[in-house]
Amino acid sequence: MKFQGKVWKFGNDIDTDLIIPARYLNISDGSELAKSCFIDVRPDFAKDVSSGDILIAGRNFGCGSSREHAPLAIKEAGISVIIAKSFARIFYRNAFNIGLPLLESEEATKGLSEGEEIAVDLATGKIKSIGGGKTFSAHPIPDFMRELIKMGGLVEYTKRQKGH
Amino acid sequence: MAMTITEKILALHAGLEEVSPGDMIEAKVDLAFAHDVTSPIAIKVFNEIGTGKVFDREKIALVADHFVPNKDIQSAQQAKLMREFAGEQKIKHYFEVGEAGIGHVILPEKGLVLPGQLIVGADSHTCTYGALGAFSTGVGSTDLGAVMATGEIWLKVPPTIRIEYEGNLQAGVVGKDLILHTIGLMGVEGALYCALEFTGEVIRRLPMNQRFTMANMAIEAGGKSGIIEPDETTLAYVAERSSLEPLILKGDPDAKYEKVMEIMVDEIEPQVAFPPSPANVRPISEVGDVQLDQVFIGSCTNGWLEDLRDAAGILKGRRIARGLRLIVIPSSPWIYRKAIEEGIIETFLDAGAVIGPPCCGPCLGGHMGILAEGERALSTTNRNFVGRMGHPKSEVYLSNPLVAAASAVLGRIGGVDEL
Structure with missing residues (x-):
């Protein structure tokens, strides 16, 4: 899987309340949630993000609540992949379960800036800036998570595993 | 092989002799929990998987606790969806407004959580039940939907960070202060992907409610779970609420820990x-x-x-x-x-x-x-x-x-x- 898009850059410890505040948790629909994604921290995000764009963050991205509304809002907003130094563990599970890939790369987090156009190869973990010539590598995605993404998420995986 | 209490519970539920940190396992779940905010997506996922029936109507707890009594029309729709699903599937532990309180408080209170169990919940504070010596962790709605269908979950065995609290607490200093102090020391990602194990003479003297407070906030240090080995306090609490036999597991003396921290509590203020x-x-x-x-x-x-x-x-x-x-x-x-x-x-x-x-x-x-x-x-x-x-x-x-x-x-x- 390969993705290309513009970088949206965030800092450390971006919690699920910042991704989608609790006042929107009376909504379960992904495309509705996407309209309020990052509303308190970057009100223009939902309006300006383009399909395929890539989110880059520091450490512990997605900490806090287990709300799946958070990765769902990001995915439905159009983000193709998130690259961070590290992810909070429930967010990590949730993202792969719904088919939103994540990569861990400290060097990409440090070396890339807001608005840069980059290309990401999920299979090799290679990240490169278009035009800038910079390349970075990410930790390889564990086999199990790669399988989940290939199948499109946990629903399809469970169906096949269990023969349902 | 020597194992921690967390590794023992996980091995048992995966049907394995032993597990080590980093192992990917498929584990059987004793209790799966969701509430009015997380269950709608879990129910959608359950329906998409298409088993038709939940794996065990007695091992699922659905509790209306977040936006109830309903604060607006949309939250009323969500609670209704959960109520109808609970009715259709004859979910035994469905708790409606009036009978319900906060899920993490009423499930232990009603004797639905026992030492040695494996519990997952579509809420990050599901780690609360670790206070009773269960392995208990928060997951998302998709995970929970799949568990409702299959009764199993994929888990990566976490390394354990063992924190020993020694000394004597000052008057007015309680479990909340211990856990806030600990999170302050470790940082919000200090226990990322790890199980936190709370132990030491101070924990042994701590009443159940304060143990729940500590396990509850393991997630605030990034922890996958927080656990306290069962002792007399645990067993007295459980015996008052459940007639089932608890499974009392303890870590081996030579079990391997990612890190061992000792915290002297004497100087800790609120x-x-x-x-x-x-x-x-x-x-x-x-x-x-x-x-x-x-x-x-x-x-x-x-x-x-x-x-x-x-x-x-x-x-x-x-x-x-x-x-x-x-x-x-x-x-x-x-x-x-x-x-x-x-x-x-x-x-x-x-x-x-x-x-x-x-x-x-x-x-x-x-x-x-x-x-x-x-x-x-x-x-x-x-x-x-x-x-x-x-x-x-x-x-x-x-x-x-x-x-x-x-x-x-x-x-x-x-x-x-x-x-």
């Missing part, structure tokens, strides 16, 4: 977490002048009967500061009733507090105490992120119930000794 992070803690003596608009006592962290008792002990014969709102929410109907019988509720009312019905309330900015722009609250809850309890420009500070009660009287954050 702790206050400043916004916007539970790791941003200061001892009460270094708080300075922080004026308050609201104090909230409640939540899955600190809405236990003993917490209300502690707070009422401070408020007895006193009035809260003029212009300040004190919101008290007992975490379960049983706690509410006991608090009435013991005169705790009367003390709160006399002091000028408002009492809410058992639910999560303002903890996550749901309802019953949302903050306006620029307002400041002290709360006995678990998170103080930006906008957590309302307006993005409001502020949340975290403390134990004693400090919360004293601060409600003072009108600013302060300790019991300042009254």
Whole structure:
């Protein structure tokens, strides 16, 4: 899987309340949630993000609540992949379960800036800036998570595993 | 091979002789929990998987606790969806408003959590049950939907960080202070992907409610779970509530830990977490002048009967500061009733507090105490992120119930000794 898009850059410890505040948790629909994604921290995000764009963050991205509304809002907003130094563990599970890939790369987090156009190869973990010539590598995605993404998420995986 | 208590529980539920940190396992689940906010997506996922029936109608708990009694039409729709699903699937442990309180409080209270069990819940504070010696962790709605269909979950065996608390606690210092102090030391990602194990002589002397408070906030250090090995206190709590035989597991003496930390508690003061992070803690003596608009006592962290008792002990014969709102929410109907019988509720009312019905309330900015722009609250809850309890420009500070009660009287954050 390969993705290309513009970088949206965030800092450390971006919690699920910042991704989608609790006042929107009376909504379960992904495309509705996407309209309020990052509303308190970057009100223009939902309006300006383009399909395929890539989110880059520091450490512990997605900490806090287990709300799946958070990765769902990001995915439905159009983000193709998130690259961070590290992810909070429930967010990590949730993202792969719904088919939103994540990569861990400290060097990409440090070396890339807001608005840069980059290309990401999920299979090799290679990240490169278009035009800038910079390349970075990410930790390889564990086999199990790669399988989940290939199948499109946990629903399809469970169906096949269990023969349902 | 020597294993920690967490590894033993996971091995047992995966049908394996032994497991090591990093192993990917498929484990059988003893109890799967969801609430009115996370169950709608879990039910959608369950329907997509298409088994038609849940794996075991007695091993699923659905609790209306977040936006109930419903705060608006959309949240009413979500609660209705969960109610109808529970009816269709004949879910045994479905708790409706009136019978329900906060899930993390009523499930142990009703004897549905036992030592040695593996529990997953579509709520990050599912780690609370680790206080009873269960492996218990928060997951998302898709995970929970798949568990409802199959009864199994994929898990990566976490390494364990063992924290030993030794010495003697000062008066007025409780489990909440120990966990805030610990999160302050470790940082919000200090236990990322790890199991936290709380042990030592201080933990052995800690009552059940304070153990729940500590396990509850393991997630605030990034932990996958928080666990306390079962002892007499655990077994006495469980025996009062369940007729089932608990599985008492303990870690092997030569088990391998990712890290062992020793914390001497003698010098620890009541702790206050400043916004916007539970790791941003200061001892009460270094708080300075922080004026308050609201104090909230409640939540899955600190809405236990003993917490209300502690707070009422401070408020007895006193009035809260003029212009300040004190919101008290007992975490379960049983706690509410006991608090009435013991005169705790009367003390709160006399002091000028408002009492809410058992639910999560303002903890996550749901309802019953949302903050306006620029307002400041002290709360006995678990998170103080930006906008957590309302307006993005409001502020949340975290403390134990004693400090919360004293601060409600003072009108600013302060300790019991300042009254």
